[in-house]
Every structure is written in structure tokens, then in C-alpha cells.
Amino acid sequence: MSIEANHRKRLAMCFQMLLPLSFLLLCFPVTLFAEHMTNFSDEPIEPLHVEINEDPAKVELGRRLFNEERLSYNNTVSCAHCHDLNAGGADGRKFSVGVDGKLGIINAPTVLNSRLNIAQFWDGRAATLEEQVNGPINNPVEMGSNWEEVVTKISAAPEYKALFAQAFAGVISPDTISKAIASFERTLVTPDARFDRFLRGDEHAISAEEKRGYQLFKSYGCISCHQGMAVGGNMYEKLGVLVDYYKGRDDLTESDNGRYNQTKVEEHRHEFKVPSLRNIELTAPYFHNGSAKTLEEAVETMAYHQVGRLITHEDRDLIVAFLKSLTGKYKGADQ
């Protein structure tokens, strides 16, 4: 094991041991002296709050393009085909199915709240939402097209004339198409989860069980990777950081290499962007390889491989209950 990995492992273990202690130290005085005044500012998860500052003309154009099948070579597959906004922003499959029924090699993450990610894709290979659009359009098992074809088809479609005129002075190009789609995606946020209401001070927004689940989420150390506004999305970590996930598996594919495929740095092998856990109950199956069919299974795998614990069914179910309180509202309605 390299020095860095060793160091990280030790850090993680220290963290696990120190965590309960630091909670005692931190939380005890708070419960003692502020019984009726809940102060959530120290919580490692923030309520979802973003200012949507997009040009409505670009957002409307982006919405149309997101649902546009002509972005695929044979006019059958839109972005929404794999990112169903009424089903958690993903496709509910282990691996996605693209043009001509072709099977992909990795699980589709949600597009909801993707603006909060440090970068896009499991391995972070697209720095921005604009850059990400390149991927599916050119991917032979997703949309199987190319920019020239897409620009030609969209330019020939009369219904887009006025929309591009309003949003981009009539310019139809890879750049404007990507910008419009990204503008639309930045509006796909899901605020006002019950857990957010709890963080903002509504003690009754979540149940006693869900509160216990949140405490366990912290004391197991899940929070060291899944934190911040998106409850994830802001760092890369190895799948199997404490207990090797891949040992003895003979079904590894290229996508299991994770960030290594981009950087060719050995340390990055099997590293993935830590996914956001917002709306997680809606996006089974889980993990980049779609291997966990249920949230219970995903939590057990995480407990074992990421924090080195064999979790009891009781703790697992409490954590799952907490995770379900992270489901937010899309356009004001329950997701």
C-alpha cells in the first residue's frame, strides 16, 4: 500500500475514533445551555439553497433540447430518455440503454442538483455542465451522433428559430446548444427536503427514527465523504477505502478504474466522485456499477468497505430512514 493510501487509511480510522468524542465535546454544551435554541450552523450538511440566476430564454431552449430526440443519430434518444426528471433524474437501470438498444457500461447518475458537483461524470472527466454535453452526443452507445449532424438537424427545425433568436441572437452551434442545456440543468434543484426543514430549525420535520439515523450517519463516519449542501459531490474517494472492494472479483471492467482512466495516476484507480445522496431513495440501483439493488444493500456495502464496519440491520434501517428524509421538491412538488 502506498504511503498516501496508508496515511488516508490511518486518517479515516482516527476520524472514526475521534468522531464520537468530538460530538460529546461539541454537542454536550449545546444541549446543556441551549436546550430550546437549536443551532444547526455546525452541522456538516447544509440546507439546499442556491440562487437560480439563469436567462429564462436559455432555460426554455435548454428544456426543449434536453427532451430533443434529434440529438441522437436516429432521432430516438433524448437526454431525458436516461435522465427522467419525474423519476429522480436517472433511468432506474443498472446500465443505461441508448440508441438501437445498445447497453452502456456504467450506471446513470441523476441530473438533479448536478450543478453542485465539483465536476461531472463518475470520474469527473467533464469540468462543467457545458462540457458534459459533449459526452452523450458523441457516445456510440448513448446518442451515437456528432456535433455536425446535430447542428444541421436543429438548424433545419423551424420551431427552434425563434428560441435561438431569443437566447443566442440566432446562433446555433455546439457552444450555444451546450450552454442552453447547462442553463436548464442549473435549474434542476430539489430544495425543501424534510431534512432541510429540520436543519432550519423545524424539530418536527423528521421523525425520532430519522434523527437517530442521522446521528449514526455521523458516528459511522459516512459524513466524512457525504457532506455539504449536496451530501456528497465535492470530492473523489476510492470505492473500498478501508476494505478492498475488488479483491477476488473477476468481472472488472474499464469503468471500474474510475478516475485512473483520466489521470493515469495509480493512486486514482477505483476512485469515484462521491455521489450526492439527495433524492437517493429515487435512484436505485446504486453505485457506478449498478450493483446494489436497494438502499439497504448500498448502506451495508458502504459501512463495510468505506468505514470497515459490519453494520447491524437496525442501524442500517435507521440510516436508510434518514437518507429518505433527503428527498426534496422539484419545481415545488414532492419528487
Ligand code: HEC
Ligand atoms: C443512454 C443514456 C444516456 C443519455 C441519452 C444521456 N445520458 Fe447523461 N449520463 C448517462 C450515464 C451512464 C452517465 C454516467 C457516465 C459516466 O460517468 O461515465 C451520465 C452522466 C451525466 C451527467 C453527470 C452527472 C454526475 O453526477 O456526474 C450529466 C449532467 C448528464 N449525464 C446529462 C446528460 C445530458 C445533458 C444529456 C443529453 C445531451 C445526457 N446526459 C444524455 C446516461 C445518459
Ligand code: HEC
Ligand atoms: C471514504 C469515503 C466514503 C465514506 C466514508 C462513505 N461513502 Fe458512500 N460513497 C462513496 C463513494 C466514492 C461512492 C461511489 C462508489 C461507486 O459507485 O463506485 C459512494 C456511494 C454511496 C451510495 C450510493 C450512491 C449512488 O448514487 O449510487 C450510498 C447510498 C452511500 N454511498 C451511502 C453511504 C453511507 C450510508 C456511508 C456510511 C456507512 C457511506 N456512504 C460512507 C464514498 C464514501
